[in-house]
Amino acid sequence: MEVVACIDQSSPAATMDMNVVRAAVATQGYSARFEKFDGSGVGDDPYSEKNFHKLTSSRCQLVLGFPVDVQAPLLPTGVKGSAPYGQTGFALVTRDHAPPELSQLAEGTEVAVAYETAPNLFFEHHTNIQSDVHPDNDDALDALAKGKVKAAMLWAPIVVQYTQRHAKGHKLFFALLNEPHARWDLVALYDDSGVAAAEVFDKGVGELRASGRLAALLAPYAVVGDRPTASAVKPANVVSRNEYNRGGLIKVSNTKKKSGAKAPAIYSAEQASAGQQVFMSNCSMCHGADLGGITGPALKGQKFASAKDDFAVSDIFGILSTQMPAGRPGTLKPEEYAAVMAFILQQNGYPAGPNALTYAQAQTSKVPLISSSK
Numbered sequence: 001m002e003v004v005a006c007i008d009q010s011s012p013a014a015t016m017d018m019n020v021v022r023a024a025v026a027t028q029g030y031s032a033r034f035e036k037f038d039g040s041g042v043g044d045d046p047y048s049e050k051n052f053h054k055l056t057s058s059r060c061q062l063v064l065g066f067p068v069d070v071q072a073p074l075l076p077t078g079v080k081g082s083a084p085y086g087q088t089g090f091a092l093v094t095r096d097h098a099p100p101e102l103s104q105l106a107e108g109t110e111v112a113v114a115y116e117t118a119p120n121l122f123f124e125h126h127t128n129i130q131s132d133v134h135p136d137n138d139d140a141l142d143a144l145a146k147g148k149v150k151a152a153m154l155w156a157p158i159v160v161q162y163t164q165r166h167a168k169g170h171k172l173f174f175a176l177l178n179e180p181h182a183r184w185d186l187v188a189l190y191d192d193s194g195v196a197a198a199e200v201f202d203k204g205v206g207e208l209r210a211s212g213r214l215a216a217l218l219a220p221y222a223v224v225g226d227r228p229t230a231s232a233v234k235p236a237n238v239v240s241r242n243e244y245n246r247g248g249l250i251k252v253s254n255t256k257k258k259s260g261a262k263a264p265a266i267y268s269a270e271q272a273s274a275g276q277q278v279f280m281s282n283c284s285m286c287h288g289a290d291l292g293g294i295t296g297p298a299l300k301g302q303k304f305a306s307a308k309d310d311f312a313v314s315d316i317f318g319i320l321s322t323q324m325p326a327g328r329p330g331t332l333k334p335e336e337y338a339a340v341m342a343f344i345l346q347q348n349g350y351p352a353g354p355n356a357l358t359y360a361q362a363q364t365s366k367v368p369l370i371s372s373s374k
């Protein structure tokens with residue numbers, strides 16, 4: 001009997017994934033066969049629901065290569081995840097010595113990150129470090145290897161792959177970060193057609209874990225993790241390889257909508273009109289003068305901020321203040337970022353009040369961002 005697994009070739013840990021599947025199903029008396037696909041093509045997201053079901057219905061019982069955020073596990077409808085078989089995530093990488101905690105890096109240390117990956121958000125909580133944004137992971141790693149920056153925050157398996165390819169180059173040290181949304185579970189994804197195979201896989205992983213073989217199969221890309229294998233992950237928030245490479249914007253929030261609550265007035269009308277000018281000169285070319293979206297996504301309405309997106313003002317402000325305007329992130333003045341946030345709030349139906357929104361308030365505001373405009 002055979003388990004067929006789709007493996008994302010663009011994942012640096014593709015071989016590890018195959019080894020785990022092969023070993024896990026073998027413990028249950030099954031053999032494994034692999035179908036390879038490339039999850040890296042820009043604009044061709046294999047993880048869209050439609051493409052996912054195409055993979056499973058035509059070929060595979062299990063799909064590997066799409067980790068889930070430990071803190072926000074949400075899968076698209078109809079897609080389930082196995083129990084986590086390993087854990088990895090975003091790591092702090094340094095050149096000459098084992099990485100300290102983020103908070104121990106010297107004041108003003110520049111830290112390289114890849115454009116629009118989760119670590120862009122970590123600067124918000126660590127004012128001692130400054131972001132040095134690169135178009136992709138390799139570019140950020142090169143900057144570190146050449147000593148242009150002292151540290152980087154990147155997807156750990158990519159760092160492993162880089163150090164293997166550049167074995168003779170400068171030694172890099174890395175450790176997984178303990179930041180919100182830095183830790184990711186490795187899971188096998190499946191739909192209704194893969195339930196039986198997933199059961200075989202889960203049982204097998206449980207045996208590998210119990211016998212101590214799992215850690216060796218995962219090394220050096222991932223670790224066993226401290227979470228039990230018993231329960232399958234809840235529906236999860238998944239980032240495709242595609243998004244690691246391009247850098248996925250990871251939407252971060254713990255704030256729950258309080259239904260029926262009236263939107264609070266957290267900015268002033270004057271500030272929103274100043275924000276409109278900032279927007280027209282710096283943002284409208286990509287997001288549209290009416291915020292309807294052009295090359296950048298809409299910043300107004302249900303597509304942008306519906307209750308189920310579960311955004312707080314600080315989440316979206318974190319993105320816009322550290323990653324926007326795309327191409328030259330972080331180049332506006334703090335008061336311009338606050339003003340443009342005020343304008344976005346106004347356009348999404350929030351009332352103006354007596355006080356302007358400060359940069360510091362926007363950074364920490366847990367006010368839910370739920371648009372009341374269409």
Ligand code: HEC
Binds near residue numbers: 247283326340
């Ligand atoms: C060169 C084009 C460009 C410019 C200029 C630009 N953006 Fe963006 N923006 C993007 C793209 C593309 C994305 C989506 C990135 C992704 O999802 O990977 C984005 C995403 C965003 C998001 C996150 C939206 C969401 O739903 O997650 C916000 C907020 C945002 N931009 C605000 C702004 C603001 C405010 C400005 C001006 C200060 C600005 N952008 C300027 C292209 C641009």
